[in-house]
Amino acid sequence: MEFAISVLISGISVGGQYALIAIGYTMVYGILRLINFAHGDVFMVAGLLGIYLSASLPLYLALPLVLLLTVALGFLIERAAYKPLRAAPRMSVMISAIGVSYLIQNTATYITGGQPMTYPTIPFLSDTVKIAGTSTKWVTILTPVLVLILVLALTQLIHHTKVGMAMRAVSKDFETAQLMGIRINTVISVTFIIGSALAAVGSMLYFTNFQAITPTAGALPGLRAFVAAVVGGIGSIPGAVVGAFIIGICENIIKSTQFTVFSDAGTFALLILILVLKPTGLFGEKVTDKV
Amino acid sequence: MLKIENLHVAYGGIQALRGVCLEVPDGKIVTLIGANGAGKSTTLRTITGLVKAQSGSIQWDGEQLLGKSIDRIISSGIAMSPEGRRVFPDMTVLENLKIGAYLRKDRGEIEKDIKWVYELFPRLEERSWQLAGTLSGGEQQMLAVGRALMSRPKLMMLDEPSLGLAPLVVQDIFSIITQINRQGVTILLIEQNANMALKIAHLAYVLETGNITLSGTGAELLANEKVREAYLGKHKG
Numbered sequence: 406m407e408f409a410i411s412v413l414i415s416g417i418s419v420g421g422q423y424a425l426i427a428i429g430y431t432m433v434y435g436i437l438r439l440i441n442f443a444h445g446d447v448f449m450v451a452g453l454l455g456i457y458l459s460a461s462l463p464l465y466l467a468l469p470l471v472l473l474l475t476v477a478l479g480f481l482i483e484r485a486a487y488k489p490l491r492a493a494p495r496m497s498v499m500i501s502a503i504g505v506s507y508l509i510q511n512t513a514t515y516i517t518g519g520q521p522m523t524y525p526t527i528p529f530l531s532d533t534v535k536i537a538g539t540s541t542k543w544v545t546i547l548t549p550v551l552v553l554i555l556v557l558a559l560t561q562l563i564h565h566t567k568v569g570m571a572m573r574a575v576s577k578d579f580e581t582a583q584l585m586g587i588r589i590n591t592v593i594s595v596t597f598i599i600g601s602a603l604a605a606v607g608s609m610l611y612f613t614n615f616q617a618i619t620p621t622a623g624a625l626p627g628l629r630a631f632v633a634a635v636v637g638g639i640g641s642i643p644g645a646v647v648g649a650f651i652i653g654i655c656e657n658i659i660k661s662t663q664f665t666v667f668s669d670a671g672t673f674a675l676l677i678l679i680l681v682l683k684p685t686g687l688f689g690e691k692v693t694d695k696v
Numbered sequence: 697m698l699k700i701e702n703l704h705v706a707y708g709g710i711q712a713l714r715g716v717c718l719e720v721p722d723g724k725i726v727t728l729i730g731a732n733g734a735g736k737s738t739t740l741r742t743i744t745g746l747v748k749a750q751s752g753s754i755q756w757d758g759e760q761l762l763g764k765s766i767d768r769i770i771s772s773g774i775a776m777s778p779e780g781r782r783v784f785p786d787m788t789v790l791e792n793l794k795i796g797a798y799l800r801k802d803r804g805e806i807e808k809d810i811k812w813v814y815e816l817f818p819r820l821e822e823r824s825w826q827l828a829g830t831l832s833g834g835e836q837q838m839l840a841v842g843r844a845l846m847s848r849p850k851l852m853m854l855d856e857p858s859l860g861l862a863p864l865v866v867q868d869i870f871s872i873i874t875q876i877n878r879q880g881v882t883i884l885l886i887e888q889n890a891n892m893a894l895k896i897a898h899l900a901y902v903l904e905t906g907n908i909t910l911s912g913t914g915a916e917l918l919a920n921e922k923v924r925e926a927y928l929g930k931h932k933g
Contacts, residue, residue, distance in 0.1 A: 570795055574784055580746060581782040586770040586799035586847065 411539040412661045413654065414546075418614075420653020421548035425607030426630035427637070427645035428559070429479075429600030435576045435640040436596050438495060442502040443482055445627015446509035447601055451475040451608035452524060452618045453513060459525040468527075472605045479601025480594055488590065513620035521619045524612035531613055544613045549650075551610070555603065556646050563642070568595060576640075625669070629656070632676045638686030647687060651675070697721050698743070698851060698884070703752035705735075705742050712738040714906035715752070720851065720899075725874065725883040727893040727914065729927055730903035736886045737779055739903070740853050743884075744776050745769045756851075771799045775849035777840040779856045779886075785829025789820055792828050792839055796846030806846070813842040816872055834865035841869070845876065852876070853884045858892065870896055890927040894918045902927075 426448055433441045454474050458467035486505045490498045530544040563569035574582040575592045582589060611626060612618060633652040637644025652672055659668040679686065698720040705713040712735045720726045730736050741747040743754055745766040754761040761769055775796075783792050793813060797806045814821035817838040823831060828839055837857055844852050854873065858866040866889065874896050877883050887893035894900055897914035902923060910917065917923045924930040 567798070570787075570791065571798065573787065574795055577784050577786065578782055581778060581784070583746065583766045584744060584770065584776050584778060585795050585843075586767040587795075588765075588767050 407538045408661070410536075411541065412657050414536070414539070414541055416654035416657035417650060418545040418548045418653070419611075419657060420633075420650035421552040422607050422611040422614075423626065423630040423633050423653055424552050424646045424649035425555070425603045425610070426627060427634040427649045428556070428642055429604050430631050431634040431637070431639055431642060431645040432596050432600050434634070436572065436593060437487070437498070439487065439498050439502065440631070440639075441600075442499070443486075443505040443509060444600065444604065445623035445625075445630070446506050446513075447475060447479055447482070447623070448604040448608050448611075448627060449513065449618065449620065449623025450478060450509060451601075451605040452612045452622060453517065453522065455609060455612065456522050456524055456618065464525070464527060468609060471609070472602060475605035475608075476598050476601045479597040479604075483594060483597040488593075510620045510624075517620060519620060521617040524616045524618060527609065527613050530610075542614065544610055548610050551606070552646065555606070556642065559599070559642060568592070572596065629669070629672060632672055636676055636679050636686055638689035641686070641688040644686055644688030697755075697757065698882075699753075699755040700739070700743075701753045701755070703739070703742065703754065704750040705738055705747060706750055707738075707747060712906055713742070713749075716903070716906070716908055718901050718908055718911070720882060720884050722850075722882055723877075723880065724898040725877050725885060725896055725914075726899045726901070727885045727887060727897040728901050728903055729887055729890040729893055729917075729923075731926075732888075733905075734903040735906045736903055737855055740776060740855055740884070740886060743769075743853065744774065767799065770847060773848075773850035774853065775844040775847045775851070776853040777837075777844040777855065777857060779859065781833075781836045781840040783828040783831070783836050783839050783843070785827065787828055788825050789828055789831070789839055790824045792843050793820075793846050796843035797848075799847060805848075809846055809848060813845055816845075816875065817842055834861050834868070837861060837865075837869055838872075841872070841876075845881075849881060851882045851884060853886075855886050856888060857885070858887060858889045866892060890923070891918075894923075 426444065429444050430441060433439055451471055454471045455467065458470050482505055486501045487498055490501055530542065530547065532543050533540050534543050534546060536546065563572060571582065571587045571592050574585065574587060575589050579589055629652055630649060633648035634645040636651060637648025655675055656668045656672055659671040683689065700716055700718050703713050703716040716739060728736050728739060738747060742749050743761065745764060749762050756772060756774065784795065793810055797809065800806055819835055820838055820842055823835065828836065831839060841854065841857065857869050870892050873883060873885065885893055885897065894914040894917050900912060900914050900917045901908050902910040902917065910920065910923065
């Protein structure tokens with residue numbers, strides 16, 4: 406019983422961290438119909454920034470700075486690699502995204518020398534706590550709560566503010582949104598800023614638990630988060646969150662058996678199963694067009 | 697007043713406009729008729745800035761519009777109800793109207809204008825909380841017109857408002873267009889339904905393969921032999 410609870414708790418926790426990455430994938434897809442392959446690497450860079458900045462600055466300065474620089478990186482990637490291709494076919498933008506992903510990984514290898522780096526312990530988050538008879542770190546408890554708060558805030562933003570309304574309009578129809586006077590480039594930038602900020606928060610929570618960061622450390626969590634976004638129905642924020650929790654829990658259940666090495670295979674088997682049963686994902690876009 | 701001079705536009709390798717000249721005087725209903733592919737929509741899209749021109753000039757109250765960003769053109773008092781209505785299907789009727797006022801900051805006045813649009817189209821008020829995608833074609837067209845009005849335009853451009861609508865609904869829409877015009881909004885109307893458009897227009901232009909070939913008052917063009925033959929489906933008596 407205690408074992409089951411501890412598996413479930415860590416599953417929810419990892420799921421929450423994937424959720425923070427998955428929202429970035431799903432929002433960008435919702436607006437640009439682009440799978441931003443560089444997103445997982447932005448997450449990795451946020452981790453590296455955490456290491457380098459905390460080496461010379463106290464954490465209460467380093468962490469906000471990580472957030473700020475990650476946001477700047479997300480913004481710059483969009484302006485430099487995707488915006489010039491606005492009128493190009495979708496495939497070109499996707500290839501540009503793959504290029505950015507490799508550029509970031511290789512730059513990280515150049516700077517770190519490819520050696521795994523150790524993420525600093527964030528006091529409190531790394532402290533142990535006993536819950537229902539099992540001991541775990543605070544970050545495990547805090548992650549789902551934080552995810553819930555952030556997602557609620559994000560849904561409020563999207564449904565009850567002007568910029569949120571603009572985002573919904575742009576995601577449906579570029580041209581008509583422009584006719585309303587909406588500057589689509591601003592809206593797209595806002596989307597990348599939100600996605601990168603959430604990835605930065607995710608990196609702090611994730612790397613507190615899994616401390617070694619290599620230049621490819623963003624690839625796997627990024628891929629799992631992407632799978633989560635697809636399982637939930639890409640383009641849908643609640644879908645991405647639910648999908649991420651499902652993926653996180655499944656992964657930890659498999660890891661708790663003797664089939665640990667198959668945990669990622671299990672994740673993809675789940676993806677295939679869900680896509681067979683429901684091709685648009687759990688919360689896939691509903692079509693209300695009537696002509 | 698909107699004044700277009702010698703406008704050339706090409707896109708997708710096709711020369712869509714070859715030196716269009718036309719004027720839209722303040723307070724009038726002006727219509728642009730022509731066959732499919734004559735360049736009617738291209739003309740409107742170039743005015744809004746969605747399409748870039750090669751050469752020529754578009755003057756709006758003495759100011760050059762070519763080269764300005766779309767949001768600045770919209771905020772200078774030009775609105776468009778696009779072809780095919782293009783309401784935002786996942787937003788409610790009310791949200792669609794609010795997004796029409798996206799560039800405005802005068803909240804109180806926006807509320808007043810929502811009431812004004814609801815007076816013009818009582819059907820929209822009944823369906824205020826419904827998703828726009830679930831409305832009928834005629835209601836969606838009303839919403840597209842209402843949404844364009846929400847920016848409080850001096851010039852409203854309508855691209856094929858009668859497309860795919862039942863004749864009775866078309867009459868409703870046209871009578872509301874004249875009503876809006878009487879309240880001081882200049883109208884630039886594109887129509888395939890030349891008969892209806894010419895009846896309400898003060899000034900009309902015929903566009904053929906990127907050139908204006910005829911112009912005159914609505915009544916003049918209605919009586920014109922060539923127009924009757926080509927656009928009104930009436931054979932020589």
